[in-house]
Amino acid sequence: MAEKVERTDGRGILAGDYLNQNRTLTRQDWLEDCFPEWGTLLNKEIEEIELEKGTVAIWWLGGPSWVLKTDEGGIFFIDVYSGPSHYTQYYYCGVCKQAGAETINWMRLNPQLIDPWKFHRLDGAFSTHKHQDHCDLYTVKAALQTTDCMFYGPPTTVEKLRSFEVPDDRITTTIVGESVKVPGAEVEFCMNYDETVIKTGEGSVPDRYENCATSFLFKTSAGNIMFLGDTWYHDGYKAVGDNYDIDVAIFDMGMNAPGATDKMSPYDCARLGETLKAKVLIPDHYDNWANTASDPDLLVSQFERIVSENTPQIKTVILKPGARFIYPNDQDIKRYRYPNQGDGYDAAKSITYGEYARKYGNSRKPEDGNV
Template identity: 35%
Template sequence: MSKVDEITRESWIMSAFPEWGTWLNEEIEEEAVPPGNVAMWWLGCTGMWIKSAGGCNLSVDFWAGNGKRTKAGKLMAKGHQMANMCGGRKLQPNLRAIPHVLDPFAVKQLDAVVATHYHQDHMDPNLAAHVLRDLPGDIPFIGPLKAVETWVGWGVPRERCVVVRPGDTVRVKDVELVALDSFDRTCLVTTDGEQDIHNTCPNDMDDKAVNYLIKTSGGNIYHSGDSHYSIYFAKHGKDYDIDVAFGSYGENPVGVADKMTSVDVLRMAEALRCKVVIPLHYDVWSNFAADPGEIELLYELRRRRLEYRFHPFIWEVGGKYVYPQDADKRRYHHDRGFSDCFEEEPNTPFRSIL
């Protein structure tokens, strides 16, 4: 039988997906975080893998799903947050625009699954299934009420879940999670389908979404989930010492205010008094795709006049950021692999070609 005869659609999918295989899984496992530092990997959207110097592994908002896959449907579902926001129901062209960089079924070391809120692109049933079936110990699932209800609906035992509201703290090894107010107004217009005709979906933001301050020996990380800009960021900046802040940035379609703009991201960073601000979420949806270079340009235009005491860092999905080791970096570039490519054969002769 020839190679062509052996190939099927299923064999192609298994050989090509996930696009990064277990490369990033292995990198995270091998990483020895230097004392006084904290390592982070961007998993796409607002997904984050955080590893402390004490070996604590947190998965925050990881999602291994996709968006639209066919044009067969013509309308968004009734009650969809975007339909509620803009008043229209035409099908969104929200195609997943980034590769899957982490294999949820290849995760070997994990201490907590964390969610900022219950929207599809911030929680993952595949990781939940793997945690329950294959990983030892009672790894907790931490999130607001609606996130916990989603996990329980998938089959996660309620006793494995930790419901958090603003002000709650949860200790996981050498890391402390502080739940803070969310400003995700999209969550407030999100419904749960036909039942919401009778207003059964909670309208209390604290039940639907939270932000997190993640305290580590390497610094404090502020994860804002899908928060819009809020002047209340200033209170968080006064109440807490924040080193690195993540903000959901995107190019909002007409009629929609779902992501922070470049101005909002800089205003958030200034209000939080952070040292580094990192935009997220602009990568994942084709209809919200934005250029983070806009943030850089605006920052350079305004920083001398406004005396900013922070700077933006522009990441790449799948990339690693170690704080404070990488605190002065402004842009990420994946390892090119050439700087040490001759280490195995240091006496390799070179020949000049004219």
């Protein structure tokens, strides 16, 4: 008689009779069992992976959210959002003011892929600007209580971090032209021309770009990765492209109803990449808000076509939520595919076509146990 195998449901929860079907459930059990949808799979992958010297890894968490890990083991959040759908109102919301809309519903489409409360190491949390999905209460509170990480953001973001009770000794205000050294990288604070965030806040007079948004250029042993948050295209990026060597540029893309620009169109994304003189372009944000969503395959196809037709020397990479991208190794993948788990298959153990099938055919005896 084969030894009984203790089963779990894949998240480390004991499964009872099978897949935990026989236990009493409460709403809290449901929330803890099912959210985040990927459990701590990515947390573990990020923390445990050991990178070759001269490489850097980034994970796209969907929407505007990224994690970066250097070959020295430094782990960094960039614009990580762990929150729900929400709505914004005219008195504060920059997009509402542009559109003249009293309120806008932001319905979240993408899954939550990490557990922000369960990182054992986090060296920094960077926010390009103060919008809720880039400077997030849930992520900040988790990182503040469970790690010793520093928090980085422009002046108006710092005000928000303080309102989240982040102490001043854990905050660095990002001033354009300055930089900070972190494990495995130097992070340059660069101009960011986000036209929406400068209109965000009470009042009707737009603020200064430098006060509201920062682009982060992570200069690593593998190359330089720039995160541009929710920027719009702006001619000022000509100076950024001239003054900095940018290997990978990551920026927002999406569709906009007439009357209010929020995300860049595929054309503006391609134009931005050319202006920055970047070698690889990776769009984000087009997947997560219903009001700026489109057919994602059509949107990225347009982006790829525009880049290939106008600047064929520039590469495009299209990721999927949860994707790991290692630079420079993966710069030619074009489109990410999820692993199909086939490398774990073992033909010899197949009850359909393996040694068991050849020995017993389709018969199965109770004494065979769990095969």
